[in-house]
Amino acid sequence: MGVKVLLDLLGGVALLLWGLHMVHSGIVRAFGSRIRRFLSLILQNRYRAFAAGVGVTAILQSSTATALMLSSFTASGLVGLVPALAVLLGANVGTTLIVQLLSFDSSAFAPVLLIFGVAAFKRGTRTIVKDVGRVAVGLGLMLLSLHLLLDSLAPAEHAPVARQLFAAVTGEPVLALLIGTVMAWAAHSSVATILLTMSLGAANFLTPVAVLALVLGANLGSALNPLMETGSLNPAHRRLPVGNLINRIVGCILFLPLLDPTARLIQSIDPNPVRLAADFHALFNIVMALLFILPLARFARLLERMLPDVKSSSDLSVPLYLGESVNDTPSVALACAARETLRMGDIVDSMLEQAMTAIVTNDRKLVTEVSQKDNAVDGLHEAVKLYVINVTHGPLDEAEARRALEVLSLAINLEHIGDIIDKNLMELASKKIKRQLHFSAEGARELQEFHRVVRDNLRLAMTIFLSGDVKSARHLLQEKARIREMEFAAAENHIARLKEGRIDSMETSTLHIDILRDLKRIHSHICSAAYAALETAGELNRPRRQPTPGWANPQQPFTVHEGEAVLKGKTRA
Incomplete structure (x- = not known):
């Protein structure tokens, strides 16, 4: 029985990740160039940049994708560091919209999205129609995977061994935070990690504090991918992902001692256990955006001092003779x-x-x-x-x-x-x-x-x-x-x-x-x-x-x- 539940759980996670990948790839293929052009034009001040980050990430369904796109812009000098940091603050808030939407029971829409998506992908005569079909299939798979996760966890809800195992793994908030970090880093997605956490919390496998600690880890882990995927040897090209990582670390330090009262506060406002992870994810990112949006200019100067612009002769794109x-x-x-x-x-x-x-x-x-x-x-x-x-x-x-x-x-x-x-x-x-x-x-x-x-x-x-x-x-x-x-x-x-x-x-x-x-x-x-x-x-x-x-x-x-x-x-x- 335990092996079957584990396989169903892993299968549901794999389906969730694949659905998220299809949504992201479909959006990028259909509207990627327009999104890049929009970002390069809209970044006039930090508040517009913040709003752009919210909207773009809600569409792309990936703050990591937004961070990688912005990293290339800042590396080439097309976008200043301050508006780029503002976009990432908005991108982090944008992921909360996705999680909030998926936290409601929308499994009835999965078959409709799948039917529409397959029809558009197979029968569409234009490329953009096929890409939109890909997005619909991805959303349908994500909703279906959440339904499967809840169904597969239901029989094991009363199994004492499973409950003891999850309690041991997530008993310490710091350990749960590290587990969430690794999961989000490996999956390249904080959304997928939070949705899995939401399913485990709804099945009572995790305590409310453990749910919040895993959400903190998911936010921290999603900031590691853009930093690790910045291939440039120039430290200046890592300013943006490092700035985002610092924002996540500061947030974890601030919220980690307050997990228990925060969980009680959220449950008193919204007692639905399915939405606990989604609500805390939104609270965390909104608070961190409010804390960082005003001092962004000083924060950017600090990053510039920490990571100076160093030209590398091994980088072919760096001019050697233009003095x-x-x-x-x-x-x-x-x-x-x-x-x-x-x-x-x-x-x-x-x-x-x-x-x-x-x-x-x-x-x-x-x-x-x-x-x-x-x-x-x-x-x-x-x-x-x-x-x-x-x-x-x-x-x-x-x-x-x-x-x-x-x-x-x-x-x-x-x-x-x-x-x-x-x-x-x-x-x-x-x-x-x-x-x-x-x-x-x-x-x-x-x-x-x-x-x-x-x-x-x-x-x-x-x-x-x-x-x-x-x-x-x-x-x-x-x-x-x-x-x-x-x-x-x-x-x-x-x-x-x-x-x-x-x-x-x-x-x-x-x-x-x-x-x-x-x-x-x-x-x-x-x-x-x-x-x-x-x-x-x-x-x-x-x-x-x-x-x-x-x-x-x-x-x-x-x-x-x-x-x-x-x-x-x-x-x-």
Whole structure:
């Protein structure tokens, strides 16, 4: 009997965690970009930020997800520390709304949500409909799991062994707090831990004090995950999760001696044992938000002193050559920006090399490494762009203005190449790995040869950017015709293998063509480096156009012409 109850309990917990995961993943897929954009715009003061944190976390159903999202914003400098801390205070309150909603008996809604969710996921023609269906299924599973937990615990309610076991484990509030911390950390969710605690308390396996201690632990444990998942070596990037952890620790210290009178107070207001954990969770987070919301500025300064900004040379996203002290000398500043852009080129070259290796060998680890390097390229591109624009605030002569545009053009094109590698080639690699597909020997050789030419021309483009050699620039543009011929020949050979009925070619047909297409797109961005050298030499006479396509459209290379409006009026004779 005891083994069956234990298995039912573990199964209910697993179902609860899976339902929570489905809700979170469905919301992120459907509205993730909008939520990130909303957060980046709304964080003007601490009170708006607090309200945003409440709303976003109520939607995401995870304060950990909100904390990780905010950590990336603060690390990149998009959001100040004070509003970010305010968002986390709101996020902690936002989790209480979820728990309050699920603390009421809503099991009758589980079948309705499951039916609607499955129908939307299976029959929906739009992606957002499928994602909303995923959310509905997740909510249905969460409600069903709570019903199963209560039903599975009911037969054991009068079992003395079970009651003695839970009493021994949770007899001391400090021990119960530590257990709740470990549970929330392992589950990556304070909500799941509190809902489980709610079920155990309703079945009278836990005393009211033990219920409150487990809730304290759940709040503390949920603050550990964002801190542990902050991969940056820079201490400044850990300010936000450390601040949230300090808030949780202070709350545990304040409430731990007051658990018994707090439990009696809550029970006198709301005697329902099912809602004891939910009510205390709300009380705890509201009190901690009120205590910290006003002194947030001082608290942020304390965190800045505790965790200073330390640049690490091993972090690829940290600029190495963009010194602020040289901005008064535009020629020197632009030389520094050029060096940083060449460093971007080296990272993109290594991404291109690893991408083909990952595609051919089905190496999943390389796919992850390439994605991480693309994040570094994005960071460097932003740093170079802002640095060059800052340099152009002063007067520039014609040569300096032209060099500024060349640096901007190459940095933008390199960032677009990185995006194609990460968002397109690595997605194709992931599909190939997932399906365990393999190219034919001839097809693999054709792709590798095509890739070799593209990579050689990337190095040639870096040389042209550095030296301005006109002969090399002419050669790079001539390579466009060679790439077209190679693409046509590879496609013809692939079709011939399909006609022969080659199984490996049939299985990888779409992948093969898509990889050729993406490599050709990368090459078009590479060739844009030749235009600057040819124009300086007077060999390129094209009509000037307004700067729109290259700035925002990654499908089209950015040329020097498109950036000239940036510096209009900032040149001197």
